[in-house]
Amino acid sequence: MIKKLLTCLLILIFISCQEQSSKSQTETSHKDSKIDSITVMKTETLDQVVLIEPSRELSKEEIQSLFTKKIKDQLGINYGIWKAYVYNDHEGEHYAVFTEHFLKTNEKEESLYDSIRAFNLIYRDKQFKINYTTNDFKKEGEESIWFWTKYSEFSDLDKDGLIDPLVIYGSSGQDMYNDGRVKILIYYKGKKIGIRHQNSEMDDERYTTVDKEFYMLPFKIQHVVKQKMQMMTEKGHAYFPGGWKKEMALGATHMGGGNQTKYSDEIEAIDGYTPDNNKFYLNYLVVNQLQKMKKALADQNKVELSKFIDFPTKDYLFVKRDEELNKLIEAQNGYLTRQVFIEKSTILSEKSHPSLYQLFQHLDLNALKDSYTVDKTVEIPGDNCDYIYSIYLNENKLSISYGINTGRDVEEEEACGEYNIFLYFTLEGDRLIYDRSDMAG
Secondary structure, eight states: OHHHHHHHHHHHHHHHHOOOOOOOOOOOOTTTOOOOEEEEEOOSSSOEEEEEOOOEEOOHHHHHHHSOHHHHHHHTOOSEEEEEEEEEETTEEEEEEEEEEEEEEOTTSOEEEEEEEEEEEEEETTEEEEEEEEEEEOOTTOOEEEEOTTTOEEEOTTOSSSOEEEEEEEEEBTTBGGGOEEEEEEEETTEEEEEEEEOOSSGGGOEEEEOGGGGGSOHHHHHHHHHHHHHHHHTTSOOOOTTHHHHHHTTEEEEETTSOOEEOTTOOOBTTBOTTTOTTHHHHHHHHHHHHHHHHHHHTOHHHHGGGSOSSBSOOTTEEOOHHHHHHHHHTTTOBOHHHHHHHOEEOOOOSSSSHHHHHHHSOGGGGGGOSEEEEEEEOTTOOEEEEEEEEEETTEEEEEEEEEEOTTOOSTTTTOOEEEEEEEEEETTEEEEEEEEEEO
16 A cells, blocks of 8 residues: 555656657648747846747738839849748848749649749848848759748747748659659758758669758757658658668768768767767667766766756756746746756656666666667565666667566555656767656556
């Protein structure tokens, strides 16, 4: 009975400490999007999380009113305006205008385009000024090229108060998407960073190139781009080379095309290994990160533990929730900032079974260097419960689980209040980043 009460108490503590937030995203247009961007504002005391409104799609009437013939002539807008969006950040009021040059209508009554041009404008002193433009045209053998506005996005992804535009477009060939191109452009702090992909049903003709600067972007931006790549795959709009998630986690700059994968020169060797000379290089990276987490947790080192979290966040890994912290989080619209985590939080110090601390004590992390899973069931003399610990690696996704089961020789069913806690992480470059938590039982 006491064991059951203790188990219930553990579950309540876990629920109070771990708020769930859904990471799944669906392919939606900006007009339907309800997702807010957030930014962190520095004050003399603590960071302040301020909500920034997302971009808004302009109506046809607004486009006609804002972009008169005179304005279009001044800006050099010569193609038809497909869609336009307005957004505000700390630099001011911006407009993103997507234009496409009509070519013809095919036998299916579908409009085909041969050239595209996007304008990023800022509105100051009652006039539009061009920040930059994006241009391309259909290549030989392609039928059409157009902006993929359902994938494009204008949000403050790294939460610094500036919108990080993602402009995505593609082309179609004789076999529609199967032999078309995809281009993903990220505009970050004045730089254009690209991912370029050629679709093909033939493995040797399908390839992807990634600017090495992509891997220097903040984790959140990389994560969102990869989510969009996954959506393209699921919807049949892109066919990336096999194992692209794992390769990009290792900093791949060229994948597919029948050639050996090339990696960014920013990738560091781990124990003398690189992606080129060891197929388990990613495992070595994960083990390196887990060993750092183990030490930081044992030392209660909040600076080191903060490196595993993408701030600001609504998931409170490592943190003990108390009244003072709850008030600080509430004041930040429900977000925990890195500064509050380091200066005001208390790290969970639970060392009894089952716990993350005990998982690190009982699992051999080095076993992951040439394997994708490690697990162990801990049986304690005189204890009717079994404590189950495991780590599982799938490409660049890592799951950690710990839980409790009733021992095999115990007659009372579920005498130990059976449950499992799951922690999910993503490896990006040389960082293991916490995604979310879950509970079963």
